[in-house]
Amino acid sequence: MDYFDRFAVPHPSPAIYASMVAIGLTVIAIFAGLTYFKKWGYLWREWLTTVDHKRIGIMYLISALLMLFRGGADAIMMRAQLAAPENTLLDAQHYNEIFTTHGIVMIIFMAMPFIMAFMNFVVPLQIGARDVAFPRLNALSFWLFFMGAMLLNISFVVGGSPDAGWTSYFPLASNEFSESVGTNYYMFALQISGLGTLMTGINMITTILKMRAPGMTLMKMPMFTWSSLVANIIIVFAFPVLTVALLMGTMDRLFATNFFTTANGGMDMLWANFFWVWGHPEVYILILPAFGIYSEIISTFSRRNLYGYKSMVGSMVIISLLSFLVWTHHFFTMGQGALTNSIFSITTMAIAVPTGVKIFNWLFTLWKGKIVITTPMLYSLLFIPIFTIGGVTGVMLGMSAADYQYHNTMFLVAHFHMVIIPGVVFGMLAGLHYYWPKMFGFKLNDKIGKVEAWVISMSTLLAFMPMFFSGLDGQARRMYTYSESTGFGIYNMISMVGAVGLAIGFCLIVYNVYYSTRYASRDVGSDPWNARTLEWATHSPVPEYNFAMTPQVNSLEPFWDAKKRGHELFTGYYEKIHMPNNSGVPFILGCIFFAWGFSFIFGMWIPAIVTTIGIFACMAYRSFENDHGRYISVNEIQKTETSRGA
Amino acid sequence: MKIDNSLPLEYSTGQNQANILGFWIFIGAEIMLFGTLFAAYFTLVDRTGNGPTGADIFEIAPLLIETFVLLTSSFTIGLAIHAMRLGKQKAMMAFLGITLLLGLVFLSVEIFEFNHFYHVGAGLQTSAFTAILLTTLGTHGGHVTFGLLWGTAIILQIRKRGLTPETANKSFIFSLYWHFLDVVWIFIFSFIYLKGLM
Numbered sequence: 031m032d033y034f035d036r037f038a039v040p041h042p043s044p045a046i047y048a049s050m051v052a053i054g055l056t057v058i059a060i061f062a063g064l065t066y067f068k069k070w071g072y073l074w075r076e077w078l079t080t081v082d083h084k085r086i087g088i089m090y091l092i093s094a095l096l097m098l099f100r101g102g103a104d105a106i107m108m109r110a111q112l113a114a115p116e117n118t119l120l121d122a123q124h125y126n127e128i129f130t131t132h133g134i135v136m137i138i139f140m141a142m143p144f145i146m147a148f149m150n151f152v153v154p155l156q157i158g159a160r161d162v163a164f165p166r167l168n169a170l171s172f173w174l175f176f177m178g179a180m181l182l183n184i185s186f187v188v189g190g191s192p193d194a195g196w197t198s199y200f201p202l203a204s205n206e207f208s209e210s211v212g213t214n215y216y217m218f219a220l221q222i223s224g225l226g227t228l229m230t231g232i233n234m235i236t237t238i239l240k241m242r243a244p245g246m247t248l249m250k251m252p253m254f255t256w257s258s259l260v261a262n263i264i265i266v267f268a269f270p271v272l273t274v275a276l277l278m279g280t281m282d283r284l285f286a287t288n289f290f291t292t293a294n295g296g297m298d299m300l301w302a303n304f305f306w307v308w309g310h311p312e313v314y315i316l317i318l319p320a321f322g323i324y325s326e327i328i329s330t331f332s333r334r335n336l337y338g339y340k341s342m343v344g345s346m347v348i349i350s351l352l353s354f355l356v357w358t359h360h361f362f363t364m365g366q367g368a369l370t371n372s373i374f375s376i377t378t379m380a381i382a383v384p385t386g387v388k389i390f391n392w393l394f395t396l397w398k399g400k401i402v403i404t405t406p407m408l409y410s411l412l413f414i415p416i417f418t419i420g421g422v423t424g425v426m427l428g429m430s431a432a433d434y435q436y437h438n439t440m441f442l443v444a445h446f447h448m449v450i451i452p453g454v455v456f457g458m459l460a461g462l463h464y465y466w467p468k469m470f471g472f473k474l475n476d477k478i479g480k481v482e483a484w485v486i487s488m489s490t491l492l493a494f495m496p497m498f499f500s501g502l503d504g505q506a507r508r509m510y511t512y513s514e515s516t517g518f519g520i521y522n523m524i525s526m527v528g529a530v531g532l533a534i535g536f537c538l539i540v541y542n543v544y545y546s547t548r549y550a551s552r553d554v555g556s557d558p559w560n561a562r563t564l565e566w567a568t569h570s571p572v573p574e575y576n577f578a579m580t581p582q583v584n585s586l587e588p589f590w591d592a593k594k595r596g597h598e599l600f601t602g603y604y605e606k607i608h609m610p611n612n613s614g615v616p617f618i619l620g621c622i623f624f625a626w627g628f629s630f631i632f633g634m635w636i637p638a639i640v641t642t643i644g645i646f647a648c649m650a651y652r653s654f655e656n657d658h659g660r661y662i663s664v665n666e667i668q669k670t671e672t673s674r675g676a
Numbered sequence: 677m678k679i680d681n682s683l684p685l686e687y688s689t690g691q692n693q694a695n696i697l698g699f700w701i702f703i704g705a706e707i708m709l710f711g712t713l714f715a716a717y718f719t720l721v722d723r724t725g726n727g728p729t730g731a732d733i734f735e736i737a738p739l740l741i742e743t744f745v746l747l748t749s750s751f752t753i754g755l756a757i758h759a760m761r762l763g764k765q766k767a768m769m770a771f772l773g774i775t776l777l778l779g780l781v782f783l784s785v786e787i788f789e790f791n792h793f794y795h796v797g798a799g800l801q802t803s804a805f806t807a808i809l810l811t812t813l814g815t816h817g818g819h820v821t822f823g824l825l826w827g828t829a830i831i832l833q834i835r836k837r838g839l840t841p842e843t844a845n846k847s848f849i850f851s852l853y854w855h856f857l858d859v860v861w862i863f864i865f866s867f868i869y870l871k872g873l874m
């Protein structure tokens with residue numbers, strides 16, 4: 031292969047050329063627009079260099095929504111290809127690339143930043159802190175995630191996308207069977223964004239352990255903060271496993287080592303094990319913060335405190351431990367013997383118990399509550415039954431003997447979509463509507479919101495329920511077509527309808543954002559939902575220092591107590607507030623990491639060395655920099671507070 | 677910045693305490709990282725293909741030098757932190773310098789050892805065993821290399837700024853890092869080398 035051939039699109043098609051043109055035009059439009067409106071300075075000062083947890087949260091949010099549409103486009107293409115038997119919309123290779131990038135984008139670059147968005151935005155507010163423990167590191171985390179996402183997203187126009195599945199099993203993912211640079215993209219995109227995630231994990235744990243407002247003991251933390259704490263602990267223990275697996279996979283591909291090969295002692299199953307030792311905890315990293323958001327919303331809109339706080343915390347801790355003990359259930363059929371399979375079957379089914387405890391706690395919160403149905407609440411109420419279908423089928427899959435029938439069929443695909451969509455996606459959308467007024471100072475339209483929730487949830491059922499049946503009938507996952515005689519056609523056609531419905535639902539969200547930005551009332555106050563926790567005790571949108579005075583906490587629901595029981599949340603007087611300075615280093619370092627990854631992906635060793643030196647240079651710069659931050663004066667605080675009507 | 681003088685310098689501000697806690701959590705992640713490498717090592721140790729086994733290639737002499745040097749450096753960095761607590765900047769810098777020097781010796785011997793492995797036919801691509809051996813050792817060695825750069829940066833900063841809450845904090849965290857690398861080496865020494873030589 032000629033050197034430059036590697037950069038070419040592996041299987042050119044009009045669609046890919048069209049996307050190249052579209053990407054080019056969008057980039058030009060963005061540059062032209064920024065120049066024309068003289069917004070470069072604004073972009074740099076307010077966003078690219080920001081270290082404010084709220085702005086970083088909003089950037090995560092925007093990225094997540096963009097990636098939702100990128101992954102959604104993949105999904106529509108897959109469903110269109112499968113909608114009819116022997117369809118020729120996509121060829122096998124193209125289909126492989128699309129299901130691979132769909133999985134990676136949705137899990138790593140949509141769901142992860144979505145939870146990061148809320149963890150960043152909400153956690154410091156919920157615990158009454160000024161920012162996270164390490165604001166700069168936080169910015170670096172974001173830029174690493176973002177650059178990882180960009181790397182993966184350029185793959186389909188520069189050199190080809192990964193095509194070995196989001197699980198990237200070896201030996202399929204080796205050079206021998208995946209010749210294009212696609213899998214190199216996989217390795218580096220995940221490695222770079224994974225580093226960012228690990229740093230977030232460390233940052234959030236430290237924040238939660240060290241920076242809580244006076245009086246907020248661990249058992250007085252709001253449930254979302256608890257769920258974030260547990261999820262971040264899982265991150266810190268799970269992500270290094272992925273780091274090592276990716277390192278070994280990279281070495282196999284770039285330096286011809288024999289970790290996962292089938293020659294010279296290599297062991298392909300080692301990859302599968304490492305991948306799932308990270309991968310299973312990863313699904314709980316995603317779901318636990320979503321559970322936290324549901325807990326906040328359900329308690330707010332049932333107008334009562336959360337039922338079973340202690341058992342909620344306990345079940346999360348148990349889930350976090352068990353999540354490391356079940357990974358083998360992803361490959362029951364790959365020959366580890368009856369005893370091992372049985373043990374992992376039992377641990378797998380055991381996880382359903384604490385999950386069930388949480389479901390019942392939400393139900394008991396609703397029971398005797400005064401339920402108010404708003405958009406966030408509607409999403410939460412729809413989540414419970416649909417998620418339960420996913421959970422119950424998970425237990426079916428967990429029985430190793432039966433799994434021989436279900437494994438790698440559409441039944442499995444139905445299972446994980448039925449947990450991830452109602453669990454994580456509904457949770458994030460509920461959070462989006464719930465926290466929108468805190469972020470931007472106005473509510474999203476409730477009528478449109480409810481239509482969204484119904485369209486999305488019914489479409490989810492329509493898209494994924496048929497897969498349970500076609501899977502039991504034997505339709506394999508990741509097959510790009512099937513013959514008419516199998517009879518799968520009708521199931522897939524229904525799924526297609528559901529997929530289109532989901533697309534419509536997501537477009538409705540965009541419409542809602544547009545509509546509400548134009549027409550919604552800006553006069554919603556700081557507590558539009560009559561909520562219970564600290565994040566609602568400060569203004570909306572939140573001033574950069576969060577709280578003018580540090581709140582005093584006496585119970586689980588200090589803000590509720592302040593409203594109803596005369597608890598004094600803010601006592602004392604204003605003092606000057608210490609804030610970190612903005613910094614361009616995280617963004618620049620992120621860009622260098624992008625170039626670094628790109629160089630390795632294509633085996634360009636000189637740029638690889640140069641960028642490696644660049645990375646160290648940035649770190650050294652940061653180490654020698656003498657930056658003590660700045661103070662916001664009492665005067666300034668007073669001005670801000672009066673202008674916000676305090 | 678509120679400074680609490682009843683605490684040692686490295687713990688004296690809220691940010692410093694957060695830094696130290698954060699670094700402990702980072703060490704937790706590092707334990708997972710090396711734990712995974714060890715798990716891979718134990719899985720692949722007998723999968724030597726056509727290549728040599730551990731017993732074929734391990735040499736006692738460099739191993740003992742490495743171990744001795746690294747353990748001593750862990751002791752000297754302990755002395756450095758002790759000196760720091762007493763406010764003796766000169767002594768502290770001297771001990772830090774000795775620590776880094778010992779680290780450099782360790783690294784040189786390790787490079788020599790890698791060269792030896794390569795010449796007796798245990799290259800990165802030889803077998804799954806050699807790959808995981810060199811990767812595990814290399815990851816540890818890479819950490820030591822990073823430590824040398826980091827330690828040098830800290831020495832320069834103390835020279836310029838003296839012992840402030842910030843430089844003290846950095847030094848203390850660096851010492852945690854260095855001790856941790858030592859602990860990892862003890863595992864490498866016992867479970868990779870000694871077990872391999874038996």
Ligand code: HEM
Binds near residue numbers: 314317382437445446
């Ligand atoms: C009630 C608890 C659950 C149980 C018992 C369970 C069980 C299982 C089992 C046994 C498999 C492997 C099946 C096979 O490959 O044949 C599986 C796959 C999967 N599960 Fe679950 N699960 C549960 C909850 C969840 C949750 C909450 C999520 C995500 C938020 C999730 C996401 C996934 C994913 C992504 C896969 C498949 C990945 C792939 O092969 O590409 N599961 N589950």
Ligand SMILES: [Cu+2]
Binds near residue numbers: 309310356357359360
């Ligand atoms: Cu699993």
